[in-house]
Structures are given as C-alpha cells and as structure tokens.
Amino acid sequence: MEKTRSIGGSTVNKSSTESYDVVVCGGGLAGVSAAVAAARLGASVCIIQDRPVFGGNSSSEVRVTTHGAAQFHAYARETGIISELLIEERAANHEPIRENGWTNSVWDMTIYDMMVSTPNLKFHLNTSVTEVEMDGPKSIRAVKTRVANAETELTIRGRVFIDCTGDGVVADMAGCEWRLGTESRGEFGELHAPLEASSDTMGSSIQLKAKDMGRPVPFRAPEWAVKHEDPAYFYNQGRHFYDLMAGFWWIEIGVPWHTIYGNEDIRHELTRHALGIWDWIKNGDPELKQRSANLALDWIGQVPGKRESRRIMGRYFMTEHDLLNLTVFPDEVAYGGWFIDLHTAGGLLAPTAEPASAEGYAETTEYAVKSYCGPYGIPLRIMLAKDAGNLMMAGRNVSVSHAALGTVRVMATTALMGQAAGTAAALALQKGIEVADVPDVCIKEVQQRLLRDGCFLPNVRNEDPADLARGAKAAASSAELVYGAGPESRDRTGGFRKAEKGFMEAAEPLMQRRGQWIAVGTAQIRSLSVCLSNGTDQPQTVEAELLPVRHIWDYRADAGTPLAKTKLTVPPGPGRWIEWPVNLTAADGLEPGTYVRLDLLANPGVEWHMAGTVLPGHVSAYEMGGGRMRRYRDGGTLSFRVEPPQPAYGAANVLSGVTRPYDYTNVWRSNPAEPLPQWAGLEWAEPQRIGRVELTFPGHLFREYHAYEPFYRDPQCPKDYAIEAFADGEWRELLRVQGNYQRRRTHDLPGGVTASRLRIVIHATNGDPSAAIAEIRCYES
Incomplete structure (x- = not known):
C-alpha cells in the first residue's frame, strides 16, 4: 500500500513499490558493471546507490584511482564494461591521472551517462537499504530502502539480488554467513596468514x-x-x-x-x-x-x-593457494593480477605501513616473491551466496580468505566480477533456473557471453556456435613481419610506450636471468641477435637459452627443456649486436602460432638494452627469485633481431578466439610500409546471411589506466573504418565509422546482407602506421 500526502492540491508518494528482474545494491564499479551487464541482456534492472554519484571508491567523492592486473603484467588490463568507461574517461578528461586524489567529475559523468543511456536500467541514488524481506529462509523477496533528503521509502522487489555494497549489507540482513577479520595460518596453510586468527581488517x-x-x-x-x-x-x-x-x-x-x-x-x-x-x-x-x-x-x-569488512560465504571459498597456483576453475568468469596486498592493520597507528611499501617496493625480497601472483582465474561460485539461492555478491565482499582479498579487492578486478555476476543473473532468468545452478547448467554460455561482450578469460576462448566467422577463412591486404627492434628504434605509434625521462638510457646490467618473448610465425629460426654492452675491459660470457612457453605470463624461470642453449661472447664496448646462429626448425620443436622465450642468464658485467619501441605482443620479464619471473620494467620489448622475420601478425589472428596478446600475438597488423587504407576480412565457402558485425580492436591493454594522458586515444585503435561486403559480384560499403577510439564496436546492418566475403577497411588509425584488428565476429541477427 502506498502512503501519500497532499501538498498544494497535488498528491505526493511517500512510499512505493517497484519490481525488477535484477536488483543491484551498491553503485561502485562492481555494481555498475553488474547492472549494465544484466540490462544489456534484456533483464529489467534497478541499481540502488547510497551516495549521490556512482563509482564507489573511484568516484570524485573518494578519488582512489582504478587499479588492476596491468600494474604488474603487460597486456593484462581489464576489458568489458570497465574498459569502455576508462577509455571514454581518458578521451574526454583534461586532467592527468595521479596515484590518488585527482579523480574529477568527468569520471562521475562518464559513469552516469552509461547508466542513463542503458535501456532496461533504472537507478536510485542517495538511497540506502534499510531492511530485507525474505520469501522463506533461503530466498530474498525485496529490499526496503530510504531515499536521503526526500522522506521517501521504496520497496524494491526482485528475482535476483546482487550485493555490491562492499559491507555485505544485504547478505547480512538476509541471514547469510559471513567472515570478518583474519584467518589463522593453521586454517588453510596460507603463507600470508598470521599464526593466530583475529578480527583485524585492513583500514x-x-x-x-x-x-x-x-x-x-x-x-x-x-x-x-x-x-x-x-x-x-x-x-x-x-x-x-x-x-x-x-x-x-x-x-x-x-x-x-x-x-x-x-x-x-x-x-x-x-x-x-x-x-x-x-x-x-x-x-x-x-x-x-x-x-x-x-x-x-x-x-x-x-x-x-x-578496503575490507564482511566477506560473504559462497559456494566456493577462495584462498591464496588458488591465486599462487593459478587454479583453473570450470566456472572461471573473471581474472585478477594485483599482488597479495595486505595492509598492516591499524594503518597510521601501526609500527609500519603496508609491507611492500615498508620495503621500498623492492621486487626481489622474500615478501615480494611470495606476494606476486597472477594473472589468475576467478570462479563464479565465490559470487553465489551459499545461504540464499537468489543472492549474488560482487566486489570486496565475495567468498575469499583475508589473504586472497589482498588481491581480488582492487576495483578493476571487482568490476570484472560485477559484469560476470550481472551476466550470470540475466542468463539464469532467461533459462528459468536459479542463479545458484548456473555453474552446473549453463556456465559455458556465461563464459561465451562474457567473451562476446569484450571480457577476457585466461582459460577460455571463443567457441560461440552462433558466430558465423568461426566457419570462415581470413585474408588481409598485407601483414607486418617481426624483424625485432633495437635501442635505435623509435616509437612509431605516437604514445604506445609512456615517455619517461631517462627510461631508454638507464643502465640495465644483467643482475638476474632476463627473458624476451618472441612470436613464432614460421617453422624456422636461423639466427637470433641481441644488443649488449660490455662495460669491462675483458670479453664476457653470457649463457643463453631458448625456451618454449605457454603464454606471455608463463613466469617459470625453468620453463622446461630448452629448444637450444649456447654461450655468447661479448667483447668490450657499448651497443654490440651479438648473433646466435640457432638454426631451429619444426623438427627441433619449433611450433608456429606460439611463443618462445629468449633468456640471458645473469652476468652483471653485461647490459641487455631495451628496444626504443614496443613490438605488440613481445614482452619481457626477469627472474625475481624462487624460480619465478616477473614483468621487466614496463614489460616492453628488449632489443633483439630474428632471421628470418616472423609472420606473426597474419589475418588468421582475427579468428584466434582470443582478443589480446596471450598465447600468441592474436592481432592482425598491416605492413606499416604500405599506406592506408588496409583491410582484413573473411571468406565463406557459401554465402552467409549477416545482420550484425562485432569488432575488437587492439590498444588500451599494454599498461594500466594510470599510464595514459589526458584526451588519450590509443594509436593502435582504428579511427576511421568501413565494413564492406562482396555481394552480387562487387564490393559494397555497408557502413562507415569516423572518429572511433573504443576497442570494441558492435554494428547492426540495416536489413542484413547475404555475402560470401566481408572485410573491414581501415582508412585511418589514431597514430599507428599499421592498421590492426584483434577479432571479427559475425551473427545472423
């Protein structure tokens, strides 16, 4: 029943009831991502936020900048809804990013615009949850809320509820089990846990x-x-x-x-x-x-x-062992890669600050070695409340130990969990099942939907049966070859590598094993060369190994039996190219479409120089200790040359099923020596009826959000492009886009088209001389 009062002859509702498919409580980045994801999939969604702006800790009220996996791993930046927002903010914002404190209202309005513009989505700001109505002991019927400064009470009914409040307010009121504080080391055997359990939390x-x-x-x-x-x-x-x-x-x-x-x-x-x-x-x-x-x-x-309060118990409890051991979950729906960052309880009142800071952020200490982790997969089950069948969690209140929370709590990671929760909720409703049953009934559909919507999952690739592109062959107008790069190279992309004073000139002695990933495009490598300096007055010997690796985050110092080993002699003097006639073929285990890692072992008398540019997908790392490696500097390219040059950016990469450098480069790049326009496209044996084309472009992945300047548009991202189809014996332009800077674009083709060939023609980029595409998908409708 609605309570009303009369004012000046008009009737005003003081309380009312609304009903939705999905109710999201909490408007931080996890809640925003959950609400948008569910609404885009057709669910009616309401999001409730107790502050006047969205964004939670990232908003202009709190101003903590968004961190994630790319702080520690090259090409690990989070994609999906959070990527759309961060790209838009950088393109529009006049202010630089600093570590904290500089978030302004451009970010607030970027999020607000998405919320207002998303169909099926309604929101209530300045609105707090005051009570939970249950429908039996295991199901939530509604949340009661109060709108601040409006003397209004709302009852919000829903079929699925997602608690993104951070404090787990809804789950607590619903009677769900939760933990607060620190587990003992004896409970799970976690290295980061203290000997005794306590109620201590991060501040x-x-x-x-x-x-x-x-x-x-x-x-x-x-x-x-x-x-x-x-x-x-x-x-x-x-x-x-x-x-x-x-x-x-x-x-x-x-x-x-x-x-x-x-x-x-x-x-x-x-x-x-x-x-x-x-x-x-x-x-x-x-x-x-x-x-x-x-x-x-x-x-x-x-x-x-x-940073920390209640952690709601879910259908799986994730510990630091899962993160450090890179557990592969069948219900993987997100990923993380921040280090296990456990702040000292008490903060300013404690004897020291957070341990890594107290060590001056040293990268090779015992603490650094045991805390470096990821990228690792995150299962849906930590977002499913075990005590309520229609309640999910996303954010820092998920089902993890205190130690595991040290890494999963950062906002870019929680945004991925939010998108996963919203996607799972919407698909469960479409299928008429409890969201608690999603891991057993339709987890593959959730995973494929997340990939289609721009997310990345370390252990899942595109297998969408509706994607017509999977039945096509790819072709392109040209393709770039990998020759390598040296200190004399200069950034051709107008900002792909962040400019740092003295970055290229800094001394780089080989204090530890250091490795350079090289994409293999053909079953032959005749020789490899590296640019080294010997600052001594005697020839120096450096051991070299060429190792097969699984992907660009394969940080095993001992990655298995080397494909080849040698000792390089480096004469005294600066900047010498030292050649290794490695002479490898398929018979030696060389496999096109994979990476090898060229490692040089420690010799402090020798320097291995960084290249003056970043070759897309060609990363570097060094041994931090304990048989593990970590990203070297910004993860960019060390100087190397390969002969013959490797065809690692071919058209087939747009159909690899992965939209970033990972197990391979996974991107088509045109020959930079040939002028634009350039194109990549698909060809089918039989004509296809195509009603929608979905594109993923490269860029916005190499470094974390903090690295990008005001008004940034990634040079690798196509700016002006057209979609063309070959039908009735001729190429026909279906649509043209100008001024693009987003990495993911979806295009509905009015009336559809029946064609046996389709291509994306890149007329201009945002600075890179090569046109580039990471993925092309096609759907009938």
Missing part, C-alpha cells in the same frame, strides 16, 4: 589533492590536527612522499575502530591525521618544505575509502 583511507599556485603559499593546521615531529615515522616506516600533488594511500586507519560501525570515527581520525601530514609537508620536513612551497591544499576527502 580505510582518505585522499588529498594539492594545487601548484606558482607562488609561496602558507599553511596552518588547526589545533585538533595530529602533530608530527618524528621523521622516522615517515621515512623508516614506509610512508613515502613521491608525489606531493596527489594523495597518499597510507593515510589509512582501521583498528582499534570497527571498519563498519566505527566508520564515522575513522573518518574524523583520518581528517586529523591528513591535516597533520600536510602540516609536516609544509612546515616540518626541510626538504618537503622546499618542494611544497608553492602548493596549496586544494581538496581533502570526507568519505573514507574502505
């Missing part, structure tokens, strides 16, 4: 932003701010001042306050500390006083960014 942070005024600016802290006087508190405890313009993640507090019930106390204490820290910067430390002389405190957050 919450607020952010700062400073502005350069171009003249000296004073600062006086209020009397109630914390007064810092001991330099050791910062410099001996891992609290670094790298960028004074941006916020500091380590302005963090948790225990002794409760991460949920003490949130307001935490906010106030964080404010006291933040002002005190800025006072130390401006008036305390002599060096920082000079660096910050012209800086003014422009903004200070008042919404704590929370």
Whole structure:
C-alpha cells in the first residue's frame, strides 16, 4: 500500500513499490558493471546507490584511482564494461591521472551517462537499504530502502539480488554467513596468514589533492590536527612522499575502530591525521618544505575509502593457494593480477605501513616473491551466496580468505566480477533456473557471453556456435613481419610506450636471468641477435637459452627443456649486436602460432638494452627469485633481431578466439610500409546471411589506466573504418565509422546482407602506421 500526502492540491508518494528482474545494491564499479551487464541482456534492472554519484571508491567523492592486473603484467588490463568507461574517461578528461586524489567529475559523468543511456536500467541514488524481506529462509523477496533528503521509502522487489555494497549489507540482513577479520595460518596453510586468527581488517583511507599556485603559499593546521615531529615515522616506516600533488594511500586507519560501525570515527581520525601530514609537508620536513612551497591544499576527502569488512560465504571459498597456483576453475568468469596486498592493520597507528611499501617496493625480497601472483582465474561460485539461492555478491565482499582479498579487492578486478555476476543473473532468468545452478547448467554460455561482450578469460576462448566467422577463412591486404627492434628504434605509434625521462638510457646490467618473448610465425629460426654492452675491459660470457612457453605470463624461470642453449661472447664496448646462429626448425620443436622465450642468464658485467619501441605482443620479464619471473620494467620489448622475420601478425589472428596478446600475438597488423587504407576480412565457402558485425580492436591493454594522458586515444585503435561486403559480384560499403577510439564496436546492418566475403577497411588509425584488428565476429541477427 502506498502512503501519500497532499501538498498544494497535488498528491505526493511517500512510499512505493517497484519490481525488477535484477536488483543491484551498491553503485561502485562492481555494481555498475553488474547492472549494465544484466540490462544489456534484456533483464529489467534497478541499481540502488547510497551516495549521490556512482563509482564507489573511484568516484570524485573518494578519488582512489582504478587499479588492476596491468600494474604488474603487460597486456593484462581489464576489458568489458570497465574498459569502455576508462577509455571514454581518458578521451574526454583534461586532467592527468595521479596515484590518488585527482579523480574529477568527468569520471562521475562518464559513469552516469552509461547508466542513463542503458535501456532496461533504472537507478536510485542517495538511497540506502534499510531492511530485507525474505520469501522463506533461503530466498530474498525485496529490499526496503530510504531515499536521503526526500522522506521517501521504496520497496524494491526482485528475482535476483546482487550485493555490491562492499559491507555485505544485504547478505547480512538476509541471514547469510559471513567472515570478518583474519584467518589463522593453521586454517588453510596460507603463507600470508598470521599464526593466530583475529578480527583485524585492513583500514580505510582518505585522499588529498594539492594545487601548484606558482607562488609561496602558507599553511596552518588547526589545533585538533595530529602533530608530527618524528621523521622516522615517515621515512623508516614506509610512508613515502613521491608525489606531493596527489594523495597518499597510507593515510589509512582501521583498528582499534570497527571498519563498519566505527566508520564515522575513522573518518574524523583520518581528517586529523591528513591535516597533520600536510602540516609536516609544509612546515616540518626541510626538504618537503622546499618542494611544497608553492602548493596549496586544494581538496581533502570526507568519505573514507574502505578496503575490507564482511566477506560473504559462497559456494566456493577462495584462498591464496588458488591465486599462487593459478587454479583453473570450470566456472572461471573473471581474472585478477594485483599482488597479495595486505595492509598492516591499524594503518597510521601501526609500527609500519603496508609491507611492500615498508620495503621500498623492492621486487626481489622474500615478501615480494611470495606476494606476486597472477594473472589468475576467478570462479563464479565465490559470487553465489551459499545461504540464499537468489543472492549474488560482487566486489570486496565475495567468498575469499583475508589473504586472497589482498588481491581480488582492487576495483578493476571487482568490476570484472560485477559484469560476470550481472551476466550470470540475466542468463539464469532467461533459462528459468536459479542463479545458484548456473555453474552446473549453463556456465559455458556465461563464459561465451562474457567473451562476446569484450571480457577476457585466461582459460577460455571463443567457441560461440552462433558466430558465423568461426566457419570462415581470413585474408588481409598485407601483414607486418617481426624483424625485432633495437635501442635505435623509435616509437612509431605516437604514445604506445609512456615517455619517461631517462627510461631508454638507464643502465640495465644483467643482475638476474632476463627473458624476451618472441612470436613464432614460421617453422624456422636461423639466427637470433641481441644488443649488449660490455662495460669491462675483458670479453664476457653470457649463457643463453631458448625456451618454449605457454603464454606471455608463463613466469617459470625453468620453463622446461630448452629448444637450444649456447654461450655468447661479448667483447668490450657499448651497443654490440651479438648473433646466435640457432638454426631451429619444426623438427627441433619449433611450433608456429606460439611463443618462445629468449633468456640471458645473469652476468652483471653485461647490459641487455631495451628496444626504443614496443613490438605488440613481445614482452619481457626477469627472474625475481624462487624460480619465478616477473614483468621487466614496463614489460616492453628488449632489443633483439630474428632471421628470418616472423609472420606473426597474419589475418588468421582475427579468428584466434582470443582478443589480446596471450598465447600468441592474436592481432592482425598491416605492413606499416604500405599506406592506408588496409583491410582484413573473411571468406565463406557459401554465402552467409549477416545482420550484425562485432569488432575488437587492439590498444588500451599494454599498461594500466594510470599510464595514459589526458584526451588519450590509443594509436593502435582504428579511427576511421568501413565494413564492406562482396555481394552480387562487387564490393559494397555497408557502413562507415569516423572518429572511433573504443576497442570494441558492435554494428547492426540495416536489413542484413547475404555475402560470401566481408572485410573491414581501415582508412585511418589514431597514430599507428599499421592498421590492426584483434577479432571479427559475425551473427545472423
């Protein structure tokens, strides 16, 4: 029954009831992705958010920038809905990205535009869940909510509920089992777990932003701010001042306050500390006083960014063993790749900051070795509440241990989980099954749908039976060859590698084993060469191995029996190309369509130089310890040459079923020496009726979101292109697109077309001389 009142002759509803297929509670990146995914698949969706903007910790209220797997792994950036948003934000935003504190309303409006523009999707902002109505002990019927500042109560009914509140509010009210705190090492045998269990959680942070005024600016802290006087508190405890313009993640507090019930106390204490820290910067430390002389405190957050609270028990409980051992799950629906980042309980009140920071982010310590992980798969079952058949979770409240939460909690990863949850919910409703039954009934359909919608799964590739392209052969106007690249090379893509002062000139002695991935395009490699410098006055010997590897994240230092081994002699002097006549063929195990890794073993007297460009799909790593490797620098290309040049970017890559460099380059690239336009296309034995073409372009994958400047459009991404079909004996242009910068585009062909050949003609890119396409899909309707 609706409650009403009369005002000035009109009737106003104070309470009402709405009904939807899917109800998403929480409007962070997980919730946004869940809601959009379900709505795009035809479900009626309502998302409830208790703040005035979407984005959660990433919003302009909190300003924590979006992190993910690409921080540690080349080509690991998350795709799907989160990719659409981040690409759009960079293309539109005038401000640079800094570590924290710089998120502005362009990001808020980017998300808001998607929410407003998505059919089947309704939202309620400034709306909090106050109660859960159950339909029996195992099913949720509705959530009751209150709209702040509107004196309005809403009852939102649904068939499937997705708890993306972070704190697991809905699951808690529904009576679901949850954990809060830290498991003991004895419970699961996790290396990151303490000996004794506790209620300790990671803390919450607020952010700062400073502005350069171009003249000296004073600062006086209020009397109630914390007064810092001991330099050791910062410099001996891992609290670094790298960028004074941006916020500091380590302005963090948790225990002794409760991460949920003490949130307001935490906010106030964080404010006291933040002002005190800025006072130390401006008036305390002599060096920082000079660096910050012209800086003014422009903004200070008042919404704590929370890292951890309730973790809802699901149908699978994921531990750090799954992450470190790269467990392959049959219900894989997302992936992660952040390190196991467990902040010290207490934050600013603890003896040291987060362990990796306390070590100065060293990359070869015992802690670094045991914490580096991924990319790893994430199963749907950690998002299915075990105590409620129609409740899912996505975000930091999923069914994982405290140790595993250290990596799955970052926002780009939670966004992937959100898209997976929304997709599973919509498909379950279409099939008339409980969402809890999806892993047993239709998980392959969920996986294929996620791939079709732009996501990446490490252990799944395109097998969509409706994709007509899978029955075609690919062809192209030309294809680039891989010759290698050297220090003298220059970035041809207008920004593919982030410009860093001194990056190319920095010394790179071989302190550990270092490896360069090389794509094999033909069953022959006659010779390999590397550019080395010998800074000693004596010839140096370097051991070299050529190893078969599974993919670009195969970090095993000992990847099996080498295809070949040798010792290279490096005479004294700079920049010498040293040739290895390796003479490998298929008989030696060389396999086209795979990678080999060229490893040079340690010799500190020798330098192996980076190339001056990045060859797409050609990454590098080094041995960090414990028989494991990790990304070398930004993961870009080390100098090498290969003879004969390898045809690794052929047209067949658009049908590989994978849309990024992974087990192979998985991208078609035209010959950069030939002018645009260039094309890649499909040919069928019999004419096909095509009503929709779905394209995935390269770009926006190599580095994390932070690496891209304002108004960025990835050079590799086609800018102007056309879709043409060969029908009735001639090529006919079906549509033309101009000004593109998104990596995934879907095109419905009005009236459809019946054709035996179809091609995508690239007329212009956003800077790369090569046209490029990662995947072409075709559907009847």
